[in-house]
Amino acid sequence: MIKFKMDASFFVILALISSVFAGKHDIYSRHAVYGVELRDQDDVATLFNLQQKLNVDIWQHGMARVRDAEVMVSPEQSKEFFETLDNNGLKYYLKIEDVSKVLKEHEEDLAKWRRNRSNRMIFQDYPRYAEVNQYMEEIAARYPNLVTLVNAGKSFEGRDIKYLKISTTNFEDPRKPVYFMDAMMHAREWVTTPVTIYSVFRLVENLRDDERDLLEDIDWIILPIVNPDGYEFSHTDDRLWRRTRSVNLEVSTTCFGVDPNRNFDVDFNTLGVSSDPCSQTYPGVAPFSEAETRIIRDIFLKYLPRIQLYNDIHSHGNYVLFGFGNNTLTPNVAQLHHVAAAMGAAMDAVKLPEAGYYLIGNSGLVLYKTSGCGQDYGQHIGVPFSLTMELPGYGYSFRVPPSFIDHINEETWKGIAISARISKIHYRSRVGR
Ligand SMILES: [Zn+2]
Known part of the structure; x- marks a missing residue:
């Protein structure tokens, strides 16, 4: 009985801790970032229109034939995002599968950096x-x-x-x-x-x-x-x-x-x-x-x-x-x-x-x-x-x-x-x- 009580409270505490830590970056859970190849100004315009219509978050605008664009897409936006790119013949590739995960990693990296460099x-x-x-x-x-x-x-x-x-x-x-x-x-x-x-x-x-x-x-x-x-x-x-x-x-x-x-x-x-x-x-x-x-x-x-x-x-x-x-x-x-x-x-x-x-x-x-x-x-x-x-x-x-x-x-x-x-x-x- 005592053991059960301890276990239960242990899990409650664990759940509380994880909810505190989980909260911040979870808004980007299952958000992905795609690289998009831009061939010309028409492709740039397609991407701009997508931003206007879907509110996708453009992390990097890119430059035709020089730099790919990078776009963060939520699960709700992804269907129309892919359809539009496919219909316009734009090539894309997955860069980040889960944004919440890389944000957590970034935060851990920062904490470690601070621990190791106190001065x-x-x-x-x-x-x-x-x-x-x-x-x-x-x-x-x-x-x-x-x-x-x-x-x-x-x-x-x-x-x-x-x-x-x-x-x-x-x-x-x-x-x-x-x-x-x-x-x-x-x-x-x-x-x-x-x-x-x-x-x-x-x-x-x-x-x-x-x-x-x-x-x-x-x-x-x-x-x-x-x-x-x-x-x-x-x-x-x-x-x-x-x-x-x-x-x-x-x-x-x-x-x-x-x-x-x-x-x-x-x-x-x-x-x-x-x-x-x-x-x-x-x-x-x-x-x-x-x-x-x-x-x-x-x-x-x-x-x-x-x-x-x-x-x-x-x-x-x-x-x-x-x-x-x-x-x-x-x-x-x-x-x-x-x-x-x-x-x-x-x-x-x-x-x-x-x-x-x-x-x-x-x-x-x-x-x-x-x-x-x-x-x-x-x-x-x-x-x-x-x-x-x-x-x-x-x-x-x-x-x-x-x-x-x-x-x-x-x-x-x-x-x-x-x-x-x-x-x-x-x-x-x-x-x-
Ligand atoms: Zn800026």
């Missing part, structure tokens, strides 16, 4: 929002003559969105260009934030003699987490969350958030968007409906005459992209292409064998047409070089193993450094100094 630096991990804030506070306190912490405003859920200003002249020298970089607009793109923190480290704590010019000749605005609500939600509830977490009950009582990178006031709600509030590319009810994009807008407006380059860091795919998302080019496209190509070359020179080469170009022509993105807004209001980076994914999409973070930090810093130097030259000729 890791903050940028050698995927730090939480509070840890990033703490680092920014500490660095501003330790280097008061160099670093200023700015609280730019609150996210929808009330989290402070903070950035660092790094300057040897307190941002008061108009002969210096401003380099503005941000990350984590899309919540699941975890590897983007470490790159921004590593940039702070290289400029402030670990400045090298041959990079003194980067600190002395340039003022920096570095914003590590644009979308803290989405980012925290991707840690606590849904690893693949991409959007903000705003609630608009008039629009939907079940789907929250909008795609911040479709929410800027440039060609709003025209291309590469879905009117379905549950879609990953839902742009919101109006431009700048989101607190997070309003904060980016206000930084642009505050420092506009001096911002020479805006670098909006995303993951994944190895791209450096520029506007406009509707396939039109800016008058300074030759210079813009030069900056992007120099970044790609600098990063490719140190790339890992398992990574693809960086692809450079107009975002609409290289990838797919979009509207309302941060890159286009920066270009539209007069930032000479407004770029989107897509960092390497090494075949792991959003689940880049932590063992790759050091390399991505180092490699991306090379791209950032060369784009900063080119920015300095162009800024000086622009302002006539």
